[in-house]
Amino acid sequence: MIAGFSAVLLAVGSATAYEYWRLDHNIKTVDISSALDDGASETPSASASASPTMPGTTAATGSMNILVLGSDTRSGSNSSVVHDHAASGARSDTAMVVHVNASHTKATIVSIPRDTLVYRPSCTTASGATTYPVSGVMFNTAYAVGGPVCAIKTVQHLTGLKINHYIEVDFSGLAKLVDALGGVTVTVSQDIDDSYSHLKLSKGTHVLDGTQAVAFARTRHGIGDGSDLGRIKLQQQLVKQLLKKIRGLDAFSDPTELYSLVETATKSLTVDTKLGSVSKLVNFAVGLDKIKTGDVTTVTMPVAAAPSDPNRLVASSAAAGLWASLDS
Incomplete structure (x- = not known):
């Protein structure tokens, strides 16, 4: 989805120094270096191609893996878009590994079901305590226990991939971005009436x-069997439709509206320190600009019912093959 921001971000080249300062200070960052074994947070080597709107901007080359998490925290402004306030803390109820190929012409988005039982490495909690490594815990507990760093360590152990970048969007940020875009179009194959999410949709196409x-x-x-797998299909459709909507923007037609959109987008994100400014995000986006909507493949990590609990999942034997196919 981040590739779709490229035209928007590049159009900010005419912004004033103060506007850049404001946008930079909107972006929340997290240092993920402690989750990485050998500098995997570094963006791959830069090519000589430059952005026409930001002199000196270079596009990163080489394959990369981006962990994108959706936080389900009910705190702060998120409470206005979530109705079930009983849950406390925050978990990563949406987790996607975005793999970009070496030539930056294709991307594969792999969703990890939150109910997957995994090995969680030793992590540091918000209070500074160190947890013991543990097996057989739900995937989304990693974020709840140790935040982004613990989530990345858990994903790297699960997949065998190096995570290069981290991007997090919360409920409030997603809602504001969709509203700033004028809504997003989705199609459902059955009526939906979910008393938990408070979503009611009739079968067909809707602008949300x-x-x-x-x-x-x-x-x-x-949806489907009522498990997280049905939800993942909806999430994947939403991501692709958002990408399509952003790709269809005329980024230079209305500078005021454009700046408002960029301001909303930057307020919506928590990223690793390597992406923690507008200029860094532009560099990142330039490298992904060749990826069109049709070049994005969405899949779900192959899973099976956990032997210990039919309501939980484990990575199936096919999962290793999927992750290995992306390790290039």
């Missing part, structure tokens, strides 16, 4: 506003 889009991303009751 921000609050509805959040509910759409969270809905699983009444």
Whole structure:
């Protein structure tokens, strides 16, 4: 989805120094270096291609893996777009590994079901305590226990891949982005009436506003078998439709509207320090600009029912082959 921001971000080249300062200070960052074994947070080597709107901007080359998480925290402004306030803390109820190939012409988005039982390495909690490594815990507990760093360590152990970048969007950020884009179009093959997410949609095509889009991303009751796998299909559709909508923008037609959109986008993100400024995000986006909507493949990590609990999942034997196919 980040590739679709390239035209928008590049158009900010005419912004004033103060506007750049404001946008830079919107972006929240997290240092993920402690989750990496050998500098995998570094963006791959830069090519000589430059951005026409930002002299000196270079596009990164080489394959890369980006962990994209959707946080389900109910705190702060997120409470206005979520109705079930009983859950406390925050988990990564949406987890996607985005693999970009070496030539930056294709991307594969692999969703990891939150109910997958995994090995969670030793992590540091928010209070500074160190946890013991543990097996057989739900994937989304990694973020709950140790935040982005613990989530990345867990993903790297699960997949065997090096994670180069981290991007996090919360409920409020997603809702604001969808509203700023004028809504997002989705199609459902059955009526949806989920009392948990409070989403009601009839079978067919709908334009969702921000609050509805959040509910759409969270809905699983009444979809398929009611598991996280049905929700993942909705999330993957939402991501592709957002990408399509952003790709279709005329980024230079209305500078005021453009700046408003960029400001919303930057307020919506938590990223690793290597992406922690507008100029860094532009560099990143330039390298992904060749990836069109049709070049993005969405899949779900192959899973099977956990022998210990039919309501939980484990990575199947095919999962290793999927991750190995992306390790290039």
